[in-house]
Amino acid sequence: MLDALRTFLGMGGYAAFVWPALILTAVVLVSMLVLSLQDLRRAERTLQGMEPADRPRRRRGAA
């Protein structure tokens, strides 16, 4: 079991290249997602904070 893990992590002697490549890919992909979600949350929160003041004019015909 431990041997199998060691073989897997060893990547046939190329661990120093394979793992950094995979980790770097994951870091770039995940940070793009996190940054984009942060932008979305920030904008939507600001929008929510603004809309109450605006509501009387926007709700045409509503009770």
Next chain:
Amino acid sequence: MANLHRFANPAQFQRLSRALLPWVAGITAILFVLGLYFALFASPPDYQQGDTVRIMYVHVPSAWMSLFCYTFLAVAGAVGLIWRHPLAFMSARAAAPIGAGFTFIVLATGSLWGKPMWGTWWVWDARLTSVLILFFLYLGHIALSRAFDDPARGAKAAAVLALVGAVNVPIIKFSVDWWNTLHQPASVSRLAGPAIDSSMLPPLFLMAFAFMGYFFTLLLIRIRADLASRKVQALRVAALAAAE
């Protein structure tokens, strides 16, 4: 509120994207799990390159995506310039940083693959150089689209850059055939059929579709964020006008 009417069409997009996003994100997550399983466990090492071939499963999909994403930028730019569809420029603006991210991944993972296989991190051959230029084109697009106070002007300038730079896309694709490169020629999309062992195709295609799904997930999120911040801007302008 008159200046909000032009978001009527994007409002429809908001509804559609809200419905689509969970599906696209979910399918992408499943593809990543399957792709990584095949890439790391259920595929053999290469007979020449050993386990470094596993770098291919992130390198090649991100390379395809870097080209796909740039083509997307050019088409969106053209649609924006010709039909003035507001969502076209907005999607180009949302896609450019994603493309830059994919291109960065190709360059970095290629370097990490080049060192053990070619004995060098970098070489100025046609394929590597043209991909580096692609990366700079993305950076130029991002900078230009944000360089003007009026976002519409920035979007137009960036669209022109995307269209001019599109000439680089076929150059990248065919660089390995037109010039002598250290980079290997195409081994999947060949007239004679893939030259790559069939055991390596499932992880490669699963990862490619996962990257594609990831692109659309990010694109939807980024367009929605852009729409929301533009609405904030419009409301602020309206509030200022009302106060005067």
